[in-house]
Amino acid sequence: MKSGLVSRWAIAWSLIAVVAFGIGIIARMSHGDVSSHPEELDRMEYQVAPFSQKQFELYAEGVGDLGTKQALKDADIVVRVKKEGVSTYRYKAFTAPVRVVEVLRGDAQLQDLMIDVYEPVSLNEWDGVKTLFTADAYQFGSTPMRENEEYVLFLNRAPSNRVVGDAWTIAVSPYAKMPADGDPVCIVHAGVEANMILRDLSEADLIAESDADAEAYLAGSKDVLESFAIE
Known part of the structure; x- marks a missing residue:
């Protein structure tokens, strides 16, 4: 029994x-x-906290290795890349295929190779409504990479396993992903949190909380790029 x-x-x-x-x-x-279905993605809301210089300074100080300045310093590689191909959604993040145009710091053997980069954007659905949420580096107002655009990325190798494969993750900093031309396009959206249609952000690199915050971000990105002699 x-x-x-x-x-x-x-x-x-x-x-x-x-x-x-x-x-x-x-x-x-x-x-x-x-x-x-990129047209479906274009219609989705993209939820992100606009870049705030005050909040960034708090995070930048951090505690031990949690600060964003330390995240940039500790990144495994710094590369100039070009996004080639459509991102795929897997394991709660979008994986972007990029070609390494130039290795600025790290493994020189990556030059000219295609690598997969996980962008910290996840897809959630409530009551039939799908929304894109940001995490880590993109919590500072960043938007997803665009096809055929070049970026400077601060990357760490993702833990290797059968699920993830050979891929990279973006360091936790608003400056861990920047357009390589040194001219980021900023959109101002006041408020703690922004819900914007992804299609309306197709030309934007960053969402800032105010004009002053946008100017602070642009000055910071210029300093970071100049430190690697990128114009």
């Missing part, structure tokens, strides 16, 4: 696990489909 009860519980838990696994696969597939 006891063994029969145990068997029924085992079967019940197995069914629950199968159903949960199936739901997970379906959710991943439905989210992954957005990679093939």
Whole structure:
């Protein structure tokens, strides 16, 4: 009798696990489909905290290795890249295919190679409405990379495993991803948090909280690029 009860519980838990696994696969597939439909992405809201110089200074000081200045200093590589191809959504982030145009610091063997870079943007859905959320570096107002544009990236190698593969992540700093031409396009949007249609940000590199914050970001990005002799 006891063994029969145990068997029924085992079967019940197995069914629950199968159903949960199936739901997970379906959710991943439905989210992954957005990679093939850029027009759907364009209509989604992009939720981000606009860049604030005051908030950046608080983060920049940080605690130990949590500050953004330290994040730039500790990045595994600094590279100039060109995004070539459409980003794909996998494992709760968008993976951008980029070609390494120039290695500014780090492994010179990456020169001219294609690498995958995880952009810290995730896709969430509530009541049938899909919204793009930012994390890490992009919490400072950054927008996703655009195709055929060149950027300077501060990157760390992602933990290697069968799921992630060989990929890179962007360091946690508003200056970890900047347009390589040294001329970021800033949009001003006052408020702690901005919900903007991604299509309306197609030409923007950064969302700032005020004109003064935008000017502070531009001055900072210029300093960072000049430190690598990039014009």
